[in-house]
Amino acid sequence: MSVSVEVEAPTSNRELVAWVNEIAALTQPDRVEWCDGSEEEWTRLTNLLVEQGTLTRLAARPNSFYAKSDPTDVARVEDRTYICSERREDAGPTNNWIAPGEMRRTFGELFKGCMRGRTMYVVPFCMGPLGGEISQLGVEITDSPYVAVSMRVMTRMGERALRLIEERGAARQAEESEERANGGRSKRDHEHSDFVKAVHSVGAPLEPGQADVPWPCSSTKYISHFPETREIWSYGSGYGGNALLGKKCYALRIASVMARDEGWLAEHMLILKLTPPSGETRYIAAAFPSACGKTNLAMLKPTIPGWKVETIGDDIAWMRFGEDGRLYAINPEAGFFGVAPGTGQVTNANAIQTLWGNSIFTNVALTDDGDVWWEGLTEEPPAHLTDWKGRSWTPDSDEPAAHPNARFTTPAAQCPTIAPEWQDPKGVPISAILFGGRRATAVPLVTESLSWQHGVFLGANVASEKTAAAEGKVGELRHDPFAMLPFCGYNMGDYFGHWLDIGRREGARLPRIYYVNWFRKNDEGKFVWPGFGENSRVLKWIVERLNGEAEAVPTPIGLLPADLDTQGLDLSEDDLRMLLTVDREVWREEAALIPGHFETFGDHLPKELWDEYNALRDRLG
Numbered sequence: 054m055s056v057s058v059e060v061e062a063p064t065s066n067r068e069l070v071a072w073v074n075e076i077a078a079l080t081q082p083d084r085v086e087w088c089d090g091s092e093e094e095w096t097r098l099t100n101l102l103v104e105q106g107t108l109t110r111l112a113a114r115p116n117s118f119y120a121k122s123d124p125t126d127v128a129r130v131e132d133r134t135y136i137c138s139e140r141r142e143d144a145g146p147t148n149n150w151i152a153p154g155e156m157r158r159t160f161g162e163l164f165k166g167c168m169r170g171r172t173m174y175v176v177p178f179c180m181g182p183l184g185g186e187i188s189q190l191g192v193e194i195t196d197s198p199y200v201a202v203s204m205r206v207m208t209r210m211g212e213r214a215l216r217l218i219e220e221r222g223a224a225r226q227a228e229e230s231e232e233r234a235n236g237g238r239s240k241r242d243h244e245h246s247d248f249v250k251a252v253h254s255v256g257a258p259l260e261p262g263q264a265d266v267p268w269p270c271s272s273t274k275y276i277s278h279f280p281e282t283r284e285i286w287s288y289g290s291g292y293g294g295n296a297l298l299g300k301k302c303y304a305l306r307i308a309s310v311m312a313r314d315e316g317w318l319a320e321h322m323l324i325l326k327l328t329p330p331s332g333e334t335r336y337i338a339a340a341f342p343s344a345c346g347k348t349n350l351a352m353l354k355p356t357i358p359g360w361k362v363e364t365i366g367d368d369i370a371w372m373r374f375g376e377d378g379r380l381y382a383i384n385p386e387a388g389f390f391g392v393a394p395g396t397g398q399v400t401n402a403n404a405i406q407t408l409w410g411n412s413i414f415t416n417v418a419l420t421d422d423g424d425v426w427w428e429g430l431t432e433e434p435p436a437h438l439t440d441w442k443g444r445s446w447t448p449d450s451d452e453p454a455a456h457p458n459a460r461f462t463t464p465a466a467q468c469p470t471i472a473p474e475w476q477d478p479k480g481v482p483i484s485a486i487l488f489g490g491r492r493a494t495a496v497p498l499v500t501e502s503l504s505w506q507h508g509v510f511l512g513a514n515v516a517s518e519k520t521a522a523a524e525g526k527v528g529e530l531r532h533d534p535f536a537m538l539p540f541c542g543y544n545m546g547d548y549f550g551h552w553l554d555i556g557r558r559e560g561a562r563l564p565r566i567y568y569v570n571w572f573r574k575n576d577e578g579k580f581v582w583p584g585f586g587e588n589s590r591v592l593k594w595i596v597e598r599l600n601g602e603a604e605a606v607p608t609p610i611g612l613l614p615a616d617l618d619t620q621g622l623d624l625s626e627d628d629l630r631m632l633l634t635v636d637r638e639v640w641r642e643e644a645a646l647i648p649g650h651f652e653t654f655g656d657h658l659p660k661e662l663w664d665e666y667n668a669l670r671d672r673l674g
């Protein structure tokens with residue numbers, strides 16, 4: 054049976070209409086609905102989701118909802134994530150690869166009728182401030198209303214994004230007909246359309262009369278990217294990073310390819326604004342792997358007097374050179390999709406305040422009075438909860454009440470520390486870039502790189518203990534270069550080369566690069582550094598370095614603080630020494646891991662990084 058779904062499309066963009074009709078013909082939804090991003094639409098869809106049992110309205114928080122996913126659909130599925138470039142080599146050794154032709158054939162079958170019994174939502178969106186030059190457009194087609202409402206929080210979604218797509222389409226048409234009139238060929242790259250096409254299905258068609266489940270999904274999952282044609286196809290999951298395709302799929306995997314081609318950077322980085330008691334405001338970007346502290350650092354409440362942190366973004370940064378040679382960063386997102394566990398009044402009061410309303414909480418626990426709870430929200434858990442699997446829970450229960458990767462979806466504009474310029478379309482100039490990860494051993498609290506090239510070497514060697522943000526074994530140490538391992542849309546060796554090229558740009562005034570580690574543990578397995586607000590002490594040292602005010606000690610791995618402001622901090626001399634020294638023996642072992650890591654990239658690994666490795670070996674003696 055082939056159902057043809059004729060839709061009244063609210064747009065004149067013929068390419069978009071044709072594509073929507075094509076996907077509808079393939080997936081055969083009962084209805085097609087174009088999302089306009091209005092309040093009315095939000096209310097209607099959240100009501101529908103409540104009726105369907107996907108969402109539970111929270112009595113204790115205005116316009117906020119609780120969602121409990123299928124217990125098998127709680128994190129990104131990295132082993133089901135594919136870069137479908139024409140050549141395997143272009144996906145590189147760190148990505149799963151399927152040839153685009155083969156992937157399209159598989160999807161041709163898998164998506165056939167996959168939206169039967171469901172509504173297909175057409176979700177136009179803009180990544181970055183509306184109309185901004187660095188911003189990019191996309192349309193996600195999805196059969197999940199949970200995804201549609203989440204996209205409204207996470208992106209500039211609806212009517213205004215659609216108008217921008219039309220404007221761009223019209224401009225392109227005008228350009229093309231002018232070129233035709235002049236007898237020439239278009240200068241533009243005709244492979245790409247004016248918006249990124251992203252197709253998503255939960256992969257759970259409904260037969261006539263079949264009842265739906267609260268969280269439809271499939272045991273077959275594919276999160277696939279076609280970098281050459283700038284397309285995304287996602288099947289089988291409703292979870293954030295697998296399903297909200299503007300985020301990791303577009304803003305990192307596809308955008309990293311655009312960035313390579315066009316000379317900019319698309320990175321897994323927070324952006325913060327730091328104002329010292331006196332002196333110049335600085336903007337800092339920081340890349341840490343998933344669930345390693347970006348949201349927390351972006352919203353940090355400094356413990357040192359007079360210092361102020363404001364938030365620009367908490368997960369993704371797009372950076373381009375300005376005319377002054379500096380790198381300007383925007384946050385392409387409009388909301389935060391943050392890790393709930395560990396987020397509390399003590400650790401991240403600003404996040405807690407952000408969550409006052411208009412938020413969706415997924416896989417947290419429910420209190421008996423209609424609010425949410427998770428480990429770390431309060432010191433003591435309530436006497437009774439409903440856990441993320443819907444079971445009765447008490448403090449005696451064996452398992453945590455919230456899933457370790459439970460998440461909140463909340464508007465960035467609600468953050469009490471959001472910087473006034475967070476939506477400035479030209480971005481903010483970056484003075485320092487931080488890399489880091491979870492390292493129980495070896496890695497000092499902070500290290501300054503010796504040069505841009507050395508900084509790229511540090512980025513290429515980021516390693517971190519795995520977290521619950523992705524399926525797999527938690528705690529296992531893995532290399533996660535630039536915190537981009539799961540998010541780089543092309544050969545990571547070439548990506549290192551791109552970073553080196555950025556550093557060679559004529560007239561560039563580059564940020565300085567640092568490496569930080571908040572997660573050093575002692576013999577008892579406890580974190581040595583108090584972290585969170587106390588991380589402001591490290592930011593202070595970095596700013597003083599930028600200002601030429603603070604001393605640094607040269608070590609084989611880079612420059613360490615000669616002195617760190619630890620006033621009022623309860624930290625023993627021994628602990629401080631552990632955090633701020635380099636153990637040569639340990640670092641010889643660390644360095645010994647580098648060749649194996651680098652060799653996986655073969656010829657794609659830039660020679661400069663081998664030079665840095667050899668220089669490190671020499672310094673270690």
Ligand code: GTP
Pocket residue numbers: 341342343344345346347348349350367368390391392393394395396400522571572580583584585588
């Ligand atoms: P993604 O959203 O997955 O990209 O994660 P993220 O990098 O934004 O991590 P987030 O800030 O949400 O932190 C993840 C976990 O690490 C939370 O449980 C935090 O409480 C914890 N965390 C963050 N900063 C620190 C810190 O400075 N020290 C310690 N010990 N834990 C921290």
Ligand code: SPV
Pocket residue numbers: 128129292293294295300301342343344368390522523
């Ligand atoms: C991450 O895993 O790095 C996240 C959450 O920020 S997700 O959107 O699922 O990728």
Ligand code: MN
Pocket residue numbers: 321342343344368
């Ligand atoms: Mn992330």
